Each structure stands twice: as structure tokens, then as C-alpha cells.
Amino acid sequence: MARPRSARLPLLCLVLLVLVLIALALIRPLDHDESQYVAAAVLTAHGQLPYRDFAYLQTPLQPFLFAPIAALAGTLAWPALRLLNALLGALAVTCVYRAARAGGAGSRPALLASALFACCDILLFSIGTARNDALPVALLAAALPLVVRAGNDRGTKRSAVLAGLLLAAAAAAKISYALPALAYGLYALRDRRHRPAFVVLGTLPIVAGVLACYASAPDGFYFGTIDFPARAPAEYYRAAGKAWKLSWWAKPLDTLKFLALGPALLCLALASRFRWRARGGRAIDWMLWGAVAAALLPTPTWRQYLLPLLPMLFVRLAIGWQVAPPGRRTRIALVVFVCAGLAPSLEAVIRARPGIPMTDALRHGGAIRTALDRAGVTGPVATLAPQFLPATGRLPDARFAAGPFYFRSHALLSPSDEAIVHVAAQDTLGIAFARPPAAILTGGEGPWTSGDAELDEVLERWALRHGWRRQAVAGGRFRLYVPAR
Incomplete structure (x- = not known):
């Protein structure tokens, strides 16, 4: 029996999204930001451990998860890791759609919000290279359907364990994701429908793995995860004559600029007008504010720092649009911001010609x-x-x-x-x-x-x-x- 059109449309959109993201991953210009992530995956694939055998300037999960891909890809490890990040980006968009549907949004508003998420330059840049942004945002987004279901009294002990595992894994892949994860943990203590004991139980395997990395090389772990991120940016920008990037006024300007490259800025204003009709969505708000704090804490602000707040933002937007769909003027404004979000990726396509x-x-x-x-x-x-x-x-x-x-x-x-x-x-x-x-x-x-x-x-x-x-x-x-x- 053929699927109804309403069921086929999200699947077709997903296939199109995967193809577009894969193409962008191959076409996007080479970036020195990719250096340590490719090296870490390859070295781990050869049996070396982050911190103990080589320096890794992030939390430790990604090299271990990506090492098998690097080993299988061999000489094609770099493009393989780019393609993997593109697929993880598609997974993040899909999970936003699933979370919105779990929160009561219909297929159309959930699909629209997910599409807007996919048109943010913050996302497209972050998942277009072999960096460490796609994995944590996919893990965070994958936890959102479980969080929403728990708030609507449809969670189980197993889903609470899985939510804890996913959120802890996101923080173990990139430390800025620890704040939205912590915000959810605090909310779960307040709303026992989220089964906080089982959420904590889910985090234990990840916590044990991170502690094992610390035990293997305490000095290297502390320097890579805490000391270097705290001190190095300020030192670099002052030495490079760019101390203005560290000023108090640069942060709001950079934040607004990156949010405006795509519909995120407008959608943040729109979503703030919606009020939850039930308690089920309040955990999303707590996580959103945790992600906002995580985005604004580092100095200077770069677009990838804003990525953790986008999944919760667009889930909230879709659920709000189920009750009050966007009007004509809002839709026109969204088109303008979508064009702004796609412009940097289109520029990358143009710059790539005639080669890849x-x-x-x-x-x-x-x-x-x-x-x-x-x-x-x-x-x-x-x-x-x-x-x-x-x-x-x-x-x-x-x-x-x-x-x-x-x-x-x-x-x-x-x-x-x-x-x-x-x-x-x-x-x-x-x-x-x-x-x-x-x-x-x-x-x-x-x-x-x-x-x-x-x-x-x-x-x-x-x-x-x-x-x-x-x-x-x-x-x-x-x-x-x-x-x-």
C-alpha cells in the first residue's frame, strides 16, 4: 500500500537535504580548523589516545567515535569525516522534526521549522567541514524527542536513560553542550515526570569514559579541555592586534550578525512570543537558556558557538506555529532571512568552481x-x-x-x-x-x-x-x- 502524500513529503525532504549537505561538504573551501579533528581521529584509529599520546583541545568523545570511520576510509579519511558530519547534520534536522511532532506540532509546521533550521548559516558552516560541531548537535537534537515525550507523560525509564546518555555524550564531544545538558538535569529534578534518577543513570557510561581519559593523562586532559580554551583565544587576539574582538561591544554585534545569517534571529523573536499551554515544553526552555549561556560565555563569539541553541529554538517554534501559524508578512520576512542564511554557502559553491x-x-x-x-x-x-x-x-x-x-x-x-x-x-x-x-x-x-x-x-x-x-x-x-x- 502506497504511503499517503503527507508521509512521503518529510522523507523526500530528508533525501534532498542529505544530498545537498553532502554536496556542500565536498564543495566547501578547505579550513585549517579541520586540522586537529582529522588528526585526532586518525591517530586514535592507530591506537593512540587523546591527551596521553597527543594533544587534543576539546572534550574526548569525538576521536573515539570517529576513529573507526577514519580507519575504514584510510587515505580518504578527511573527505569521509566531512561526509559523516554532513549526515550528522541531516540527523539533527530530522530529530528537530521528530521532537516538534512529539510536542504536538503537525507535519507542516514541524517541516517548516526544520527547513528553517537547515537554512541557518550557523548550521551549514558547522556541519560542512570536519570539525567537532555536527556530532554534539546531532546528539543534543536526538535527545529532544525523548525530553518532549517525558514532559507530556509519555516517557519511560528506558527513554530517560537514553536521554541522559545522549546529552552527556554531547557534552563529552564539545564542552559547551554541558550547559543545556545541565539545565535539563536541573529541570528534571523539579519535574519528576522526567525521571531524574534514570537520566543520571544514562550519563554514567559517558562520565566513566571521560574520567578514564582524565586518569590516563591528567595534565593533558586539563590543558586540552579547560586551560587552553580559557586562555588561548585572548592571548592570540591580543598578539595578532585584534584585541577589539575581545571588547564588550563586539560580543552582541557578532551574536546578532551570526543569528541574522539565516532565520534564527527572526525565529528567536517569534518563538519568544509563544507560551506553553502545558508543562511539557518547559524543559525545552530551560535547555534553550542553558544553550544561550553557553553561546555567550566564550570570547570572542563565533557562529558555531550559537549552534547548541538552534535545535530547541526550532522545536519551540514549530509547536507554537501549530497554534498560531505565521502570517503573510512573517513568511515574507522568513524568505529574506533564509536567503541571507544560504548566501555564504552559495558563495562557497561559486568559489569552488571549476574544481572541488x-x-x-x-x-x-x-x-x-x-x-x-x-x-x-x-x-x-x-x-x-x-x-x-x-x-x-x-x-x-x-x-x-x-x-x-x-x-x-x-x-x-x-x-x-x-x-x-x-x-x-x-x-x-x-x-x-x-x-x-x-x-x-x-x-x-x-x-x-x-x-x-x-x-x-x-x-x-x-x-x-x-x-x-x-x-x-x-x-x-x-x-x-x-x-x-
Whole structure:
């Protein structure tokens, strides 16, 4: 028996969304932000552990979950991780739809709110690269149908355990998701229909895993999850002459700008007008305010920091529209904001022509592999762009697994502490390279990957000063240095 049209439409929209997000993942320009996440997944796939064997500047879950994908993909690990993030983005949108339906919204308002969520540049940017944004937002969104059902007296002990597991996993993938998760936990204590004891029970496996990571390397764990995120941004922006990004007035401007790239800003104003008719949706509000706090705490504010608040926002909007659908003027305004949200992705498509950035990345990887083979290099490679190394079959030097983000810092750690945490900074490179790498690869950190070419020059000057010989790399982007024979 054929499905009714109302049931087929969400499925068709999901298929279209997956295809569009996959295309954007392949077309979006290369970004140096991807460096540490690709490196962490690949190193974990080879049996190394975050914090203990290499530096990882986030909470620890993602490398463990993504390592099997990196292992299966092999030389295609980087594009595979981009595609995985695109699929996780589609999952997040689907879960927003399911949560809205669980809250009483009809198919049409739930579909409209989900589509608006998918048109936010905050989401499209965050899931278009191999970063650590898609996994936590998918986990958070997957918990929302369970939260809504519990508030409507349709939850079970099993669903409460699963909600706790998903929310704890989101926080273990990115620490900013801990605040909406904590907000839900506090609300569950107030509204016992959410079965707080079973929610806590669900968090225990994740908590145990995080504690095991801490126990394996306390210094590295503390530095990667707490110390570096707290101190490094301010140090970097002051050193780069961009202290204005840290000012009190930059935060509201940046927040409004990123929310306005898409319908999120308008929808935030619209959703604030709706009042819940029952207690069932109040947990969503608590989580939304927790996510707002998580977005505004870091300085400076970047678009991906606002991602945690979007799933709750659009669930709330869909349920409100079930009672009061948007009028004609609201729909026109939404179209304008949707165009603003899609504009950066359309620009990325235009910039990608005639080539595809991920295809170019693999071509560069092949050229680097040829140069490494010719030079007889089999050991770890020091580079600020470790995301290019999976295509070569080589691993990054553990001290450079964090890409350029620790390397560009000044005096965050002493040289002895850097050795413990497995990092190297530009100012202490000579000390770190008392134990030199098998090779040095430069050229991947530059404007073409949203990076700073001067950082690569620091590595290059060290190689030339110590008599390392330059090995030709086809394509002109990269320079390989190996020890003199």
C-alpha cells in the first residue's frame, strides 16, 4: 500500500537535504580548523589516545567515535569525516522534526521549522567541514524527542536513560553542550515526570569514559579541555592586534550578525512570543537558556558557538506555529532571512568552481605522498596541516596533532610542560626539535585554508637553518624538508 502524500513529503525532504549537505561538504573551501579533528581521529584509529599520546583541545568523545570511520576510509579519511558530519547534520534536522511532532506540532509546521533550521548559516558552516560541531548537535537534537515525550507523560525509564546518555555524550564531544545538558538535569529534578534518577543513570557510561581519559593523562586532559580554551583565544587576539574582538561591544554585534545569517534571529523573536499551554515544553526552555549561556560565555563569539541553541529554538517554534501559524508578512520576512542564511554557502559553491576543494585536497595529498616516498620518509611528519596526511599514509608528529592552534601561542606552557602535554610552540620550536621529526611539511597553513602563512615560515626557517634539504612536491602549494643525508 502506497504511503499517503503527507508521509512521503518529510522523507523526500530528508533525501534532498542529505544530498545537498553532502554536496556542500565536498564543495566547501578547505579550513585549517579541520586540522586537529582529522588528526585526532586518525591517530586514535592507530591506537593512540587523546591527551596521553597527543594533544587534543576539546572534550574526548569525538576521536573515539570517529576513529573507526577514519580507519575504514584510510587515505580518504578527511573527505569521509566531512561526509559523516554532513549526515550528522541531516540527523539533527530530522530529530528537530521528530521532537516538534512529539510536542504536538503537525507535519507542516514541524517541516517548516526544520527547513528553517537547515537554512541557518550557523548550521551549514558547522556541519560542512570536519570539525567537532555536527556530532554534539546531532546528539543534543536526538535527545529532544525523548525530553518532549517525558514532559507530556509519555516517557519511560528506558527513554530517560537514553536521554541522559545522549546529552552527556554531547557534552563529552564539545564542552559547551554541558550547559543545556545541565539545565535539563536541573529541570528534571523539579519535574519528576522526567525521571531524574534514570537520566543520571544514562550519563554514567559517558562520565566513566571521560574520567578514564582524565586518569590516563591528567595534565593533558586539563590543558586540552579547560586551560587552553580559557586562555588561548585572548592571548592570540591580543598578539595578532585584534584585541577589539575581545571588547564588550563586539560580543552582541557578532551574536546578532551570526543569528541574522539565516532565520534564527527572526525565529528567536517569534518563538519568544509563544507560551506553553502545558508543562511539557518547559524543559525545552530551560535547555534553550542553558544553550544561550553557553553561546555567550566564550570570547570572542563565533557562529558555531550559537549552534547548541538552534535545535530547541526550532522545536519551540514549530509547536507554537501549530497554534498560531505565521502570517503573510512573517513568511515574507522568513524568505529574506533564509536567503541571507544560504548566501555564504552559495558563495562557497561559486568559489569552488571549476574544481572541488576536497578533490584538490586529495590531489595535493597524492603529490605529498610521492615526495615522501621519494625521500624515503616513513615516520611521523611535523606539519601545521595534518589533515592532508591521511592521503599520504603517514601519521602526523604527535606534537603537531593540534594543527596551528597551540603552535601560534606564546608562553602558555613552559618547555617542560609542553613535552608532557605533547605540543610545540613557535617560540620553543628549537627545544622541541631536540628530538626532530622524520620530515617537515609546510604550505598547508595559509590564506587558502583560512590560516596564517607566517606560522609555516617558522617551521621552514628552522629546517633551512639546520641544513635540511628541500624535496620537490608537485602542485606548488607544499614544501617538504627532510634531514640532510
